[in-house]
Amino acid sequence: MRKDTGQIFRIEDYRPSDFIIPTTQLTFALDGDATVVTAELEIERGEGATANAPLVLEGDELVFESLAIDGKSADASSFEVTPQRLTIARPPQAQRFSVTIKTRLDPTRNSTLMGLFRSNGVYCTQCEPEGFRRITYFVDRPDMLSVYTVRIEADRKDAPILLSNGNLVESGMLDGGRHFAVWHDPFPKPSYLFALVAGDLAVLRDEFVTASGRKVALGIHVEHGKQARAAYAMDALKRSMKWDEEVFGLEYDLDIFNIVAVSDFNMGAMENKGLNIFNDKYVLADEETATDADFANIEAIIAHEYFHNWTGNRITCRDWFQLCLKEGLTVFRDHEFSADQRSRAVKRIAEVRTLRAHQFPEDQGPLAHPVRPRRYREINNFYTATVYEKGSEVVRMIRTVLGADDFRKGMKLYISRHDGDAATIEDFLKAFEDASGRDLSQFALWYHQAGTPNLSISSVHDAERSEFRMEIEQSVPPTPSESRKRLMHIPLAFGLVGEDGEDIEPTSVEGATVENGVIHVKKRRHLVRFHGVKSRPVLSLNRGFSAPITLSVEQRPEDLLFLARNDSDLVARWQALTTLFTQSLIQGFRMVRGQKQPEFDHSLVEAAGEIAADRTLEPAYRALALTLPAEADVAREIGANIDPDAIFIAREALTDAIARQNRETFRSLYAELDDSSTFSPDAESAGQRALRNTLLGYLSAADDDPALAANQFNEATNMTDKAAALTVLAHRFAGHDATKRALDTFEAQYGDDPLVLDKWYQTQATVPGEAALDLVKSLTRHKGFSLANPNRVRALIGTFSTLNQTGFHRADGDGYRFFAETVLEIEKRNPQLAARLATALRSWRSLEPNRQAAAREALLAIAAPKDLSSDLRDIVERTLA
Structure with missing residues (x-):
């Protein structure tokens, strides 16, 4: 476990290394308990290096074996070594010299899952962000680009497959039943992109022919017997490669x-050059074991890691402050890929929901930070929704601001200018400025300033003047370490919708720059006048979710209902209905708190049925439109003094009202969507299943009877329908005989498949109410559960703490106490996993006083141990600050 030094890293302290490492040769003599790593480093003095600078190489819990300099064994007095650092105080004066270091590793006992570890007998590495220093002493930073040659030696019986980055250049047999493979990567890369995998794995092979006619051998390595379940991932990979050539010109x-798919992995996947390592949940899928959401995630994450080949690998980041340069940009690219493969509107709504569920709370809480942070204590804790999802939104806004053509030119210039470079956000923005001739200095604040901007908007129509006036006021709330905010450049897409549902085109606009349906908000206040607007329009705002902002709008419910039925922009149309649902739920929450029965507007309840039956809308969109805001989303909108139980009661009441009002419509649609034909994971088929399963939830509420869900569970021919039915049974009919039978049947059928069993844990972890805690505790003792496996932990503990608002936030505080104890237990094995779990309490200050006090006690209990890891202490102390 890495010791917490309390050191703060600041972007202004960056300076180039005094030494560079042009080539790195590694030899791994693999052994489960005593792997020996020999690192031969070619060292050069960097340009402008400090005279007489020592050579300092980072380590992390390393066991040092030996050191040689220029081929000669180093005298012990000429260097200092600890598990954390190797320092050569007086390195050779020559411009170039070599260092050879031997270290000894214990992959089997490496439970951190960083550096070199074993997963089910397979040797595997994870080096991002600072795991390479757990393998050998190195200048372990992103701007240290080196050409790697890697020799792997292992027992051929235990590890017939030997993989590393680049191309295979040599292989053969050794004495004693061992064999070797040599891999060479011709492209200089940082140490965080190094990868090695060795083990007994099956492989699904294929081939891709690039646009220039080169043949690329493709391989997906999985556990034996699971090759067929990698077929969809292979298809997604080939589609990703073709798409990147066609859309971005990148081969x-x-x-x-x-x-390679492994079962023990802290992250979703890792983009190591030529050797991507994946959590197996994002590779393995078939209709019997994976849901439509699983298929969509596999498609997106396969694409994301492949796209990193250029945006992350060929061009990497200069330092970890630039993490969003590779992650935000590549998330944008995988979002665009998925939008082209599926439904663009449905994909965009899914992105908005994710952003609001994860990034908005981050921006509004103690863990808020800019897309490009200026300081950090533990870089592991900055793989966040802000860096990834908000980072993607910033790239999307660049395209909105510049237009598609100039954005394409800017991307091309960025790639050509910085290929083989370790770049910065300034480099990225400069490419777009130079390509377009536009000044992006104010826009750059999206990278440098934390917080979610708010636009307060009011409007009035002047019939006599045929003029529509819109007043816009911009504000950015204070965040930790940033109390004063500068004004942002916000691209606000909008429409003026006439009474016929068509957009009104004004004859002229004054008061702000308006281009292609986008108002460029740059000042604190704008008074925008639209001339030639004869009749009062309904204002449609932030179309396509053009900016990651919140809106405070003076808008009548009937206008929102009109937009929900008529807006030509499907994202804005969904947003209008979601806003109405949210407002109704907040009103219901207040009624519950006032000990009144929640009541809801009949027209809203009726509109839900109309949208469900609207066949001009694709089924996936209708499923999203019918899905009520999550309890956490409602809590975020309320903002303070949150009582999760009251929100749950209000949400259940609105669900029941919609279900009862539209029972017959929903029943007819449910029957119509019954499709027992051959399963396909394509977007259209998945959308039909999504709508049918959404209707199943409503019909089960309307009938207050588990029969329909139980029948679907028993008759389902695919995991999507089976898992949806199981969720309805467990959540709405907990304790019922039909539910017990379904849970037992599911466990018996899939108990030997960990990925499917995770769905069983997740379903029970989200059972609403106080009883969920005892259920979760009992599941930690289940034979299939292990605190050592990140997937199991996330499925049960992570799901319970982030999604179960009534169970986790029990009024008696027992949910928090259990959580604190579990996080501390996990931290002994895997500090990164524990730290990410701990973020579940980031919004503790928004709770009502009793829960708030109990949550604070839990956080203090987590912070109490003196030997706490840097990962976990950083999160907890910032959350408490």
Whole structure:
């Protein structure tokens, strides 16, 4: 476990290394308990290096074996070594010299899942962000670009597959039943992109021919017997490679591209050059074991890691402050890929929901930070929704501001200018400025300033003047370490919708720059006048979710209902209905708190049925439109003095009202969507299942009877329908015989498949009410559960703490106490996993006083141990600050 030094890293302290490492040769003599790593480093003095600077190489819990300098064994007095650092105080004066270091590792006992570890007998590495220093002493920073040659030696019986980055250049047999493979990556890369995998794995092979005619050998390596479940991932990979050529003009550059799926992994996947390593949940899928959401995630994450080949690998980040340069940009690219593969509107709504569920709370709480942070204590804790999702939104806004053509030119210039470079956000923005001739200095604040901007908007129509006036006021709330905010450049897409549902085109506009349906909000206040508007329009705002902002709008409910039925922009149309649902739920919450029965507007309840039956809308969109805001989303809108139980009661009441009012419509649609034909994971088929399963939830509420869900569970021919039915049974009919039978049947059928069993844990972890805590505690003792496996932990503990608002936030505080104890237990094995779990309490100050006090006690209990890891202490102390 890495010791917490309390050191703060600041962007202004960056300086180039005194030394560079042009080439790195690694030899791994693999052994489960005593792997020996020999690192031969070619060292050069950097340009402008400090005279007489010592050579300092980072380590992390390393066992040092030996050191040689220029081929000669180093005298013990000429260097200092600890598990954390190797320092050569007086390195050779020559411009170039070599260092050879031997270290000894214990992969089997490495439970941190960083550096070199074993997963089900397979040797595997994870080096981002600072895991390479757990393998050998190195200048372990993103701007240290080196050409790697890697020799792997292992027992051929235990590890017939030997993989690393780049192309395979040599392989053969050794004495004693061992064999070797040598891999060479011709492209200089940082140490965080190094990868090694060795083990007994099956492989699904294929081939891709690039646009220039080169043949690339593709391989997806999985546990034996699971090759067929990797077929969809292979298809997604080939589609990703073709899409990147067609849309961005980027072709793959090696002869081989390998993916390896492992069951113990802290992250979703890792983009190591030519050798992507994946959590197996994002590779393995078929209709019997994976849901439509699983298929969509596999498609997106396969694409994301492949797209990193250029935006992350060929161009990497200068330092970890620039993390969003590779992650935010690549998330934008995978979002665009998925939008082209599926429904653009449905994909965009899913992105908005994710942003609001994860990034908005981050921006509004103690863990708020800019898309590009200026300081950090533990970089592991900045793989956040702000860096990824908000980072993607910033790239999307650049395209909105510049237009598609100039954005394409800017991307092309960025790639050509910085290929083989370790770049910065300033480099990225400069490419777009130079390509477009536009000044992006104010826009750059999206990278440098934390917080979610708010636009307060009011409007009035002047019939006599045929003029529509819109007043816009911009504000950015204070965040930790940033009390004063500068004004942002916000691209606000809008429409003026006439009474016929068509957009009104004004004859002229004054008061702000308006381009292609976008108002460029740059000042604190704008008074925008639209001339030639004869009749009062309904204002449609933030179309396509053009900016990641909140809106405070003077808008009548009937106008929102009109937009929900008529807006030509499907994202804005969904937003109008969601806003109405949210407002109704907040009103219901207040009625519950006042000990009144919640009541809801009949027209809203009726509109839900109309949208469900609207066949001009694709089924996936209708499913999203019918899905009420999550309890956490409602809590975020309320903002303070949150009582999760009252929100739950209000949400259940609105669900029941919609269900009862539209029972017959929903029943007819449910029957119509019954499709027992051959399963396909395509977007249209998945959308039909999504709508049918949404209707199942409403019909089960209307009838207050588990029969329909139980029948679907028993008759389901795919995991999507089976898992949806199980969720309805467990959540709405907990304790019922039909529910017990379904849970037992599911466990018996899939108990030997960990990925499917995770769905069983997740379903029970989200059972609403106080009883969920005892259920979760009992599941921690289940034979299939292990605190050592991140997937199991996230499925049960992570799901319970982030999604179960009534169970986790029990009024007696027992949910928090259990959580604190569990996080501390996990931290002993895996500090990164524990730290990410701890973020579940980031919004504790918004709770009502009793829960708030109990949550604070839990956070203090987590912070109490003196030997707490840097990962966990950083999160907890910032959350408490």
